[in-house]
Amino acid sequence: MIAAVIAGTVQGTQSATQTGALLAALVALVVLRAALAGGGEALAGRAAVRLIGGLRERLTAQLRDLGPVYAGGERSGELASTLVEGLDAIEAWVRSFRPAAVGARIVPVLVLIVVLLIDPLSGVVLLVTGPLLVLLLGLIGRRVGPATAARAEDLRWMQGYFADMLRGIATLRAFGRSREQSERIREIGLRYGDSTMTVLRTAFQASLVLEWGAAVAMA
Numbered sequence: 001m002i003a004a005v006i007a008g009t010v011q012g013t014q015s016a017t018q019t020g021a022l023l024a025a026l027v028a029l030v031v032l033r034a035a036l037a038g039g040g041e042a043l044a045g046r047a048a049v050r051l052i053g054g055l056r057e058r059l060t061a062q063l064r065d066l067g068p069v070y071a072g073g074e075r076s077g078e079l080a081s082t083l084v085e086g087l088d089a090i091e092a093w094v095r096s097f098r099p100a101a102v103g104a105r106i107v108p109v110l111v112l113i114v115v116l117l118i119d120p121l122s123g124v125v126l127l128v129t130g131p132l133l134v135l136l137l138g139l140i141g142r143r144v145g146p147a148t149a150a151r152a153e154d155l156r157w158m159q160g161y162f163a164d165m166l167r168g169i170a171t172l173r174a175f176g177r178s179r180e181q182s183e184r185i186r187e188i189g190l191r192y193g194d195s196t197m198t199v200l201r202t203a204f205q206a207s208l209v210l211e212w213g214a215a216v217a218m219a
Contacts, residue, residue, distance in 0.1 A: 001026045040099060048094035052087050059083060078160030085159060133213035137206060144202045151195040158188050 005022050008014030014022075060083070063070070108130065116123035165172070165181060172181055 001029070041095065044095045044099060048091040051094060052090055055090070056083060056087050059087075078156060078163075080163055081156055081159035086156070129213060129216055132216075133209065136209045136213070140202065140205050140209060144199065147195070147199045147202055151192070151199050154188075154192045154195050158192055161188065 001022050004014075005019055005026070008019060008022075063079070112123060112126055112130070115126055162185075165185075
């Protein structure tokens with residue numbers, strides 16, 4: 001519709017009534033899209049709250065059933081981190097990743113169908129360049145996955161370590177071990193920073209691939 005309005009206005013092939021009707025339809029579509037997006041986010045938010053609440057109840061009940069003997073053999077900081085930050089991280093997966101994953105499957109197919117109907121030759125170009133782009137992004141994703149998992153493991157271990165250390169800070173100070181722990185914290189922080197930069201460095205390659213694919217498709 002935007003293209004039709006611009007082309008019709010520049011070329012003078014549309015009347016004011018036709019242009020106004022297209023603009024009104026365009027505004028209606030924008031409002032409808034915003035309403036659907038807002039409703040989708042609200043539904044995803046409620047689904048995330050229900051999911052996290054249910055998982056937290058199940059995990060708490062499981063720990064209670066296993067008893068203090070099992071909990072005593074685990075690091076309390078890691079257990080607390082899993083019940084709090086670990087479960088809260090699922091919210092982003094439900095609210096953002098899942099809808100985006102569904103859209104990534106549906107939208108390209110719909111776009112391809114429309115392009116094929118409007119301009120079959122451009123549709124053929126998309127059929128050639130699209131799978132190539134997906135393949136390259138998949139290869140990058142295979143590199144990002146292990147790096148992200150390693151970073152998440154470092155973060156989980158670091159949170160558990162800090163929680164346990166804070167509980168025993170008085171004992172550490174009493175035995176003069178606080179300086180040693182400060183150096184340990186510094187080492188952990190540097191390692192976490194390195195893993196974060198590895199993830200970011202690999203993930204930013206996706207932007208390069210997307211721009212390259214778009215340039216190839218346009219060429």
